[in-house]
Amino acid sequence: MLVDEVKPDTLAERAAARQALADAISAVDIARQRLAEASRAAEAGWDRAIHIGNRLERLRAELPQLPATPPAGAILAALTTAGDVLEVERSPRAKAQAEIEGLEASLESVRRARDVAEQEATRRKEAIGTAEAHVKRMAAAVLQSSGATERLLHGLLDLERQVVERRLGLAFLLRHGAVPVALLAEVGKLLDGYALPARATADHWSRHPTTTAWAGALKELERDADAPLPN
Secondary structure, eight states, rough: OOOGGGGGHHHHHHHHHHHHHHHHHHHHHHHHHHHHHHHHHHHHHHHHHHHHHHHHHHHHHHHGGOOOOOOOOHHHHTTTSSSOOOOOEEEEHHHHHHHHHHHHHHHHHHHHHHHHHHHHHHHHHHHHHHHHHHHHHHHHHHHHTTTHHHHHHHHHHHHHHHHHHHHHHHHHHHHHTTTTTHHHHHHHHHHHHSSSOOGGTTTGTSSSSHHHHHHHHHHHTEEEEEOOOOO
């Protein structure tokens, strides 16, 4: 264990990084909920517009066939009702026309509101992308503060020196026919492959258990701020 791993300030830094990641993950969840809310509103706007549009279409088709004058009974009732003002019920066509005008105004309002909801849904979808990118940065910060780099570096130069010496020795023995026959295939495979993982050979090692373990840990971190890291 490295000395820095037990320092209070180091532990506090790691705890802060984990908390920042947890906050970032929570922000993504909230952003997704907000997108769902806006999407539901936009969808409801489409449903309402379709319903009003269908009603308008029926009324417009019926309008020419509706009587243009009030029912005779309504006129007679108005004439026999006391008062100085003659109040006659509107004709069926006038009623339908008034309803059409009201529905047209409602449809326009619904469309404007739906457009606002769709624009808000687009904005909130973009906010999810921003929040997810922040999660990735915070997950990387957790790795950065975890001490993993220091732990992996500790003693590595000496180990690499030993590996180089052993590989050079094996290469010398192989060139001079000094490798036992039973070990020829193993030595040849070792020396013919990529020597050691490096930045330039990362793709070659992408399926190595160590690489997949770190990739899996990072992916899990992006969902759970308390996810463990590889040993």
